[in-house]
Amino acid sequence: xxxxxxxxxxxxxxxxxxxxxxxxxxxxxxxxxxxxxxxxxxxxxxxxxxxxxxxxxxxxxxxxxxxxxxxxxxxxxxxxxxxxxxxxxxxxxxxxxxxxxxxxxxxxxxxx
Amino acid sequence: xxxxxxxxxxxxxxxxxxxxxxxxxxxxxxxxxxxxxxxxxxxxxxxxxxxxxxxxxxxxxxxxxxxxxxxxxxxxxxxxxxxxxxxxxxxxxxxxxxxxxxxxxxxxxxxxx
Numbered sequence: 389x390x391x392x393x394x395x396x397x398x399x400x401x402x403x404x405x406x407x408x409x410x411x412x413x414x415x416x417x418x419x420x421x422x423x424x425x426x427x428x429x430x431x432x433x434x435x436x437x438x439x440x441x442x443x444x445x446x447x448x449x450x451x452x453x454x455x456x457x458x459x460x461x462x463x464x465x466x467x468x469x470x471x472x473x474x475x476x477x478x479x480x481x482x483x484x485x486x487x488x489x490x491x492x493x494x495x496x497x498x499x500x
Numbered sequence: 501x502x503x504x505x506x507x508x509x510x511x512x513x514x515x516x517x518x519x520x521x522x523x524x525x526x527x528x529x530x531x532x533x534x535x536x537x538x539x540x541x542x543x544x545x546x547x548x549x550x551x552x553x554x555x556x557x558x559x560x561x562x563x564x565x566x567x568x569x570x571x572x573x574x575x576x577x578x579x580x581x582x583x584x585x586x587x588x589x590x591x592x593x594x595x596x597x598x599x600x601x602x603x604x605x606x607x608x609x610x611x612x613x
Binding site: 419421423428429430431432433436438444446447478482487488489491492493494 | 501506509532534536542543544545546549589593595599600601602603604605606
């Protein structure tokens with residue numbers, strides 16, 4: 389059973405704070421993804437990583453950065469949180485070949 | 501860039517009826533089309549997928565059809581049950597050249613008992 393965990397289920401931060409969201413997987417999957425989910429907009433890809441220290445921008449990378457120092461861990465960083473980054477953040481992992489993405493439980497971030 | 505449109509945004513059906521959700525994609529090079537189901541408060545989970553060399557795929561009460569010429573694909577749920585109530589997302593990808601999945605905006609399905 390694939391296990392994908394995220395560091396927090398709920399997070400409240402102030403505008404301008406630096407925010408770290410962490411995702412950990414235990415299945416040795418190569419690919420990891422960060423999405424944000426907003427009502428009526430579906431899941432939008434922020435960044436993804438296909439190997440340790442490798443990353444690529446998704447469709448909405450502005451205001452975010454990522455770090456993947458170890459295969460099992462993929463971090464999303466909001467350098468200076470803003471209110472328009474209030475959202476549900478979902479991490480996902482994928483093994484090369486089957487293509488199924490396994491999602492974490494999500495972090496609901498509120499920036500005030 | 502690639503775009504996936506999904507309709508309807510909400511769908512209400514009587515238990516036992518069928519439900520159909522439709523998606524269109526813009527990039528003709530897309531070749532992999534998964535569907536994810538997200539129950540309230542839970543994470544999205546893959547329920548079925550189809551590749552561009554196949555026109556239809558079935559798994560019990562759910563089926564997906566793909567029309568490559570028209571660039572659209574659909575999810576069909578027959579004999580709906582209350583536990584089918586969820587948000588459904590379609591997605592498209594150019595597998596073998598990209599890891600990116602482009603998701604549709606989602607359809608909230610409500611099955612009335």
